[in-house]
Amino acid sequence: MSEREREEMTASLHAVREAVRARSHPRPEPAFRARLREEFRTGRFSPRRFRPAPWIQRPQAWLPLAAGVLLAAGLVADRGPDWQVIGAHGDGRVLVGEASFGAGDVPALAAALRRGGRIRTQGSLTLELAASGVAAASFGPDCDVRLSAPPGRFLGRRLTCDLAGGDAYFTTGRDFRGAALEVTTPDVRARALGTSFAVLRHASGSCVCVMEGRVRVATIGDPAGEAVEVPQGMRRVVGTDRSGETLPILDDSVHRLHEQRAAALGWLER
DSSP: OOHHHHHHHHHHHHHHHHHHHHSOOOOOOHHHHHHHHHHHHHOOOOOOOOOOOOGGGOHHHHHHHHHHHHHHHHHHHHOOOOEEEEEEESSEEEEETTEEEETTOHHHHHHHTTTOEEEEEEETOEEEEEETTTEEEEEOTTOEEEEOOOOOSSSOOEEEEEEEEEEEEEEEOGGGTTOEEEEEOSSEEEEESSOEEEEEEETTEEEEEEEESOEEEEETTOTTOOEEEEOTTEEEEEETTSOEEEEEOOHHHHHHHHHHHHHHHHHHTO
């Protein structure tokens, strides 16, 4: 280090020292001095008092809560209508899961079916359901079906039904627009975007009867996986051997679908 550099460093240190000396030294408050003297004398130092900021000033505390509230509100707003029982006709029982109901147990049956579930009709009983503004579903005697909850208002716009056996009838309503209805049997998968149709599943195979609109019917296990579009007034028949043909609709399906529409008209608001 050169002589000049030493002189500059000495001058800088002197300037810093003078600046420190020039700073004011306010005297501590008497209460603080007394407390500090007592703590040094006894050796017992008071713990530091820490006051956390109010929660409203700590985003890490309220942001997760706000996000949870918004998510819950969104789920509630998106939930579609419940299924309602609009008819239970004939002699027999309805099983919802493992619970059994008679045709006259409508309030209890409706409570069990609000969000769908596994439904089995026994005897000659026919069950009719409707989700306000969305769809009507009817299940004939000796039907074994698993029905989903009605589609949401904005998300999850899909209604599904797995039909193991029996006859099922569907008619969509005004608020079904933009949703999809998919019915699956061991033989076929039928997909509709707004229509009135029946799916019949028996020992020989499955039949999809379309009274209104169009339904795309795919054969389960078909290597090609191509769906056949069935127009109104026609039906698609697929046997257990996976052979299929398109024929005119069955008169009985037309009759039952008209009955369903008349019974559910006020619910569907078509």
